[in-house]
Amino acid sequence: MPELPEVETTLRGIAPHLSGQVVADVIIRNAQLRWPIPRNLPKLLRGQPVRNLERRAKYLLVHFDHGTLILHLGMSGSLRILTTSTPPDKHDHFDLVLVNGIIMRLRDPRRFGAVLWHEGEVSRHPLFAKLGPEPLQAEFDGDLLYRATRKRSAAIKLVVMDNHVVVGVGNIYANEALFRAGIKPQLAAGKLSRARCERLAAEIRATLNESIALGGSSLRDYVDSDGKQGYFQQHYWVYGRTNEACRKCGTAIKQIKQGQRSSFFCPVCQR
DNA sequence: CTTTGCACCTGTTGGC
DNA sequence: TGCCAACAGGTGCAAA
Numbered sequence: 001m002p003e004l005p006e007v008e009t010t011l012r013g014i015a016p017h018l019s020g021q022v023v024a025d026v027i028i029r030n031a032q033l034r035w036p037i038p039r040n041l042p043k044l045l046r047g048q049p050v051r052n053l054e055r056r057a058k059y060l061l062v063h064f065d066h067g068t069l070i071l072h073l074g075m076s077g078s079l080r081i082l083t084t085s086t087p088p089d090k091h092d093h094f095d096l097v098l099v100n101g102i103i104m105r106l107r108d109p110r111r112f113g114a115v116l117w118h119e120g121e122v123s124r125h126p127l128f129a130k131l132g133p134e135p136l137q138a139e140f141d142g143d144l145l146y147r148a149t150r151k152r153s154a155a156i157k158l159v160v161m162d163n164h165v166v167v168g169v170g171n172i173y174a175n176e177a178l179f180r181a182g183i184k185p186q187l188a189a190g191k192l193s194r195a196r197c198e199r200l201a202a203e204i205r206a207t208l209n210e211s212i213a214l215g216g217s218s219l220r221d222y223v224d225s226d227g228k229q230g231y232f233q234q235h236y237w238v239y240g241r242t243n244e245a246c247r248k249c250g251t252a253i254k255q256i257k258q259g260q261r262s263s264f265f266c267p268v269c270q271r
Numbered sequence: 272c273t274t275t276g277c278a279c280c281t282g283t284t285g286g287c
Numbered sequence: 288t289g290c291c292a293a294c295a296g297g298t299g300c301a302a303a
């Protein structure tokens with residue numbers, strides 16, 4: 001489920017339930033995620049109060065006084081707030097149990113997600129050290145995109161999905177933002193004009209922001225419901241619409257592969 | 272340094 | 288109807 005808007009919505013959903021609460025226990029049912037869940041987490045966290053939570057790229061950070069719990073939802077992960085009496089599903093791999101009888105439960109059928117522990121500055125963790133700017137922060141703008149794309153022959157869609165350039169732009173929103181900017185995904189990044197970079201940066205920001213606004217409303221009860229609910233309620237300009245009529249000009253939407261991922265575009269509206 | 276392709280894993284979908 | 292290949296929201300990593 002998780003593109004950046006879903007991760008952001010998840011953060012907003014779980015934060016009020018966790019902040020300030022003391023950890024009673026940590027339950028690891030299956031440690032084999034993308035990387036093994038540290039076995040000493042129960043020992044590390046029992047009795048510790050949760051401080052603040054934040055998002056960096058698609059990682060969720062749960063800060064404690066002595067370190068940070070790093071969560072990633074991968075392709076199929078979700079987090080819910082439940083009570084301790086709720087029986088786990090076979091893909092419920094990890095619980096953070098709080099003293100007030102509430103648990104934060106990670107479900108992840110494909111197990112591409114991660115639960116890690118880091119002491120000290122998260123920005124110095126190897127996974128975070130080389131990340132580009134947040135797409136919704138002022139630092140990410142047309143000028144940054146313009147500079148980052150100079151001399152790059154790779155397709156603009158791949159560059160926009162490159163975490164070193166800007167984080168958090170997943171396959172759906174890369175496709176959608178490129179349509180909105182009128183740029184075809186195969187275009188060599190280095191050929192984009194400054195004006196088109198400005199436009200693309202603006203559309204990336206707008207697309208993500210609008211989706212967060214939608215996710216926020218459609219997933220209001222996310223923490224105790226499926227979470228996928230709101231996801232497909234959005235109507236996309238191009239994503240998943242192969243051979244369907246472009247919503248602007250009626251031309252059939254095309255589908256191609258780029259970097260082993262599907263790209264969708266209108267051959268008339270995007271140049 | 273950039274670019275490309277693989278790997279990890281399970282559940283669902285679509286074509287024959 | 289049933290089977291099986293292809294595909295799915297991510298991303299670190301190795302190799303070229």
